[in-house]
Amino acid sequence: MRATRALIHLDRFRRNIETVRGSVGSRLICVPVKAGAYGHGALPMAGAALEAGAGYLAVATAGEGTELREGGVTAPILLLSVPLIEEIPQLVSGRLIPLAADREFAAALAAAAEREGIRLPVHLKVDTGMGRIGCRPEEAAELGRYIQSLKSLEYAGTATHLAVSDSTAGEDIRYTRQQLARFREAVESLKQAGVDPGVVHAANTGGVVFHEESWFDMVRPGILLYGYAPAESALQTEPVMELVSRITFIKKVRKGESVSYGRTWTAPGDRIIATIPLGYGDGFPRALSGNHQVYIRGRPYPLAGRICMDQCMIDLGTGTDIGRWEEVTVFGGTAPGAGHVAGRLGTIPYEITCNINKRVPRVYV
Ligand SMILES: *Cc1c(COP(=O)(O)O)cnc(C)c1O
16 A cells, blocks of 8 residues: 555544534434545445444435445435436435425426335425525425425425534624524424424534534534534544655755755755655645645654645754654644644635545545
8 A cells, every 4th residue: 555545533433423422412413425525435434424323424416325325325315415407316216315495306306206116205405594505495385395295205304504603703603593593484384384394404513513503303514523623612523534644765955955846945954855655646735835744753844845746845854863664644643633734725624635535545443
C-alpha cells in the first residue's frame, strides 16, 4: 500500500454516534453517507453506523443508494436530492425513500412503483427557508393528500432542512426558530387534512447541537458524526479521518536554495527537507502551500514551497533525527483535524474530507 492513506477510526465514529444517542434519546438517527460518507467510504461507514444503532441512512444520488444495496445494506435509505425522472426506476428498484416536493415527481414515482408492483415509501420535503428543494409550507397538506391518494406510494415521513442551525448568532437562531415554526405548522396542517405525517425530521448537525425543538422523530447529523461540531457546541465529537503519509525522500538544502514550483520558498539557512507523496492530485488543497503544518512524532513542521500534484515538501529545520520512511500526520489524529485545515482556507471541514479522493486508500482501524 502507498505511503499516503486516510485512516478511518471506526471506534471514534461509533463513539460519536453514541454521543448523539446520549443527547437525542430514543429518536431515530439517520446517518448521511452521501459523497462517500463525506469521503470516509460509504459502505464501511454505513455498516458501522447501522451496527451502532442508526435507523436510517441517507444518500444524495440513486447511484449511491444502489452501491449500498449491492453491498448488502437492507436498512431504510433516504434519497436527499431530487433525481432526474429517468433515474426513478433505479431508485425504485433500490427501494430508496425519495423526498417528494411536487406533483409531477410524485406522479412519476407512483407510476414507476406501480410498474415494479410495490408500494414505495415517500417523505414529503417542505421548504421552510433553506431555499433548495421542497414545497412551500402552505402547500404541504394538499400535496400530502395527493401522495396519500396514489395507491403505489406510502406517505411515510415529513422533512425539512435548516439553513443556519449551526450558527449561534442571534439573528440565525431566530431564523431557525422561524423555520421550525413553519415546519410545525405544515405538519399540523397535514394532520388536519387527515394525513399521518409519519417520521418527522429536520435536524442536521446544527439542529442536533443547538435546537432541541428540531429533533422531532428523527435527526440527520452528518459532519457531527464524522467528528466536527460547531466551536460553541457543548456536544463535541472526535475526527474520524486521519490523513497520514510517510517520508519517501530526505535531503539537506543550503541557504538560498529553493524548493518546488515557482520558487516561492527559499531556504533561510541550511535546512533538512523531507518529501511526502501527497499532493493536490490526492485532493490535498494546493491553496495550503506555505500555510499548513504536518505532525511528526507529535510535533508540528511547516510545508516548504508549493504543493505539487503528487508530492509536497516539509521543512524539518536545521538539524533533526527524523529519518526517511517515518510516519507523518497531515490532519486528524495527533495533528489538528480537517476543521483546522478548513479554517485556514475559508471553507468547511466537509469539503476537506470529501475532496480526499480515490487515489488515497481508506484504511479502517
Ligand atoms: C447533508 C444533509 C444533512 C447532514 O448535514 P450536516 O450539516 O452534515 O449535519 C442533513 N440533511 C440533509 C437534507 C442533507 O442534505
